[in-house]
Amino acid sequence: MANAYRSLPSVDKLLADRRLRPLEAAHSRQLVTDAVRQVLEAGRSAIARGEPAPTPDQLVASVVAEVESLAQISLRSVINATGVVLHTNLGRAPLSRETTTAMDSVSGYINLEFDVANGARGSREVHLSSLLCRLTGAEAALVVNNNASAVLLALSALAKRKEVIVSRGQAVEIGGGFRIPDVMRQSGARLVEVGTTNCTYLSDYEEAITDRTAALLRVHSSNFKVVGFTQEVGVDQLVQLGARHDLPVLDDLGSGCLLDTSRFGLAPEPTVQDSIAAGVALAFFSGDKLLGGPQAGIVVGQRYLIEKLRKHPLARAVRIDKTRIAGLAATLLHYLKGQAEQRIPVWQMISLHPDEVESRAREWAAQFKGLATVTKGESVVGGGSLPGGTLPTWLLTIKGTGKAGQRIAVQELAARLRAGQPPVVGRLEGNSLLLDPRTVRPEDDRVFIEALRQALDSLGVRPDA
C-alpha cells in the first residue's frame, strides 16, 4: 500500500502534465491547482479504502472533469417526462417564450423605479399593478418574492400582537416546511383555530371573535382533500361575518388560478376573480403555480390594506427583482389577450387533448419496438394546486421485461436517463418506467428519443429493427 501511495505524482508533477495546459488557459491556474489537489486527495482516499491507485491517465481525466464541472453553473435544463405539470423539484412552471424574452430584455439598465417622461423617481409596482387589477377586479396589488412571504408580510403588517381566526381544517402544511401556524408565529400574530379537522361552521368563527381579533383567514387546502363528512364556511359567508364585525378576510389561495379549471375536466380551483368579487379584503397567490409565470407572491385587494403592506419594513426584505417583474408582466399579458391556453406552457399542457398525447406516445413507441408499449394513465397537475387533480393521459411504458426474455433493469434505466445530457426524469411504478408526453415539450421530442435510445444502448438493450 505504501507503494501505491508513492505511485501518485506530486501536485507540481501532475500540474505540469501537458494535457492540463489548455485547461489553465481556459480557466485559471488557481482553479486547476485546486482540482489537482482535490483529485490527488481522492486518490489517497481510494488507496486507503484498499482500491488500486489511479493511473496517470485517470488522474488527468479526473482533473479535467473536476475543472469543467466547477466552471459551469450546476442548473441545467431537464426533460420532465413525469407527467407532473407543476413539479416543485423541477422548478414549477416552465415559462412562455414571451416571458423569457421579457426577462432577458431587462437585464441591463431599465426604468424599474424611474419615470422616464419626467426624469423623476418612479415605483417598481406600477409595472404590474394595473395589469393585476384589470385581470382580478381588485383595487390594488403588490407583488413580492413568493406567496409564503406575501402571507408573512400581510400577517406582520395587519395582525401583529393580535389574533387571526382560521378553521382548524385549514391550519395546514403546504410542503417544504411552510406551515400556516409557524408563519403566524413568525409574524407575531396569534392563531386562533376554530372548528374541527373536518367541520367548521360560521358560528365557530363568530364565537371566537374578540376585540383582539385582527382578521379572518382562509387557506386553500391546496395539496390535500378532506372527503366524507366535511363542512367549511364559504367565502361569501365569511365576508359577511367580517363585514358585521369590521374585520378583513384574508384569502390565501395558494395557486391563484385565473381560468376556469372545470373546462379541462378538473375540479374547480378557486379563482382570484371570484375571491375579489366575493369581497375578500386581500387575496394571496403564487406566480409560478397555475398562473404559469416566474416565482412571485401576489397580493390583490383593498387599497388601504395594500398600502399598509407596502409601507411595512418587511416589504423591502421580500421585494421582487426586475427580471421577475418583467416575466410576470409578460405572463399576465397572455391572460389579458385571451391567449393563456395557447401561450402559457402550464395551460398548453393541461389543455392538451388525450388524443394528442396518445399520438405522441405512439410516435415515441415506434422508435422502441419490442421494448416499449403505450398504456393509459394519468398526468398530475401538482405543485400545490388541484389536490387529487389528474388528467387522462397516455404513457410510454417500459416494463422490467423486454423482448424475447431480455430483462431491462428499469431502476438502472431511470438512473441512466437522469445522468444523460440532458437529464430525463420519468416515473417508476412497480417494475415499469413510465414516460408521459404531456409534460415534454414537442420541440424536445427528438432529444428525448435520442436520450432514451442512448440510455437503453448503454444497458445493451436495442429495439427491434
Ligand SMILES: *Cc1c(COP(=O)(O)O)cnc(C)c1O
Ligand atoms: C404553495 C402555497 C403557498 C406557498 O407559496 P410559495 O409561492 O411557494 O411561497 C402558500 N399557501 C398556499 C395555500 C399554497 O398552496
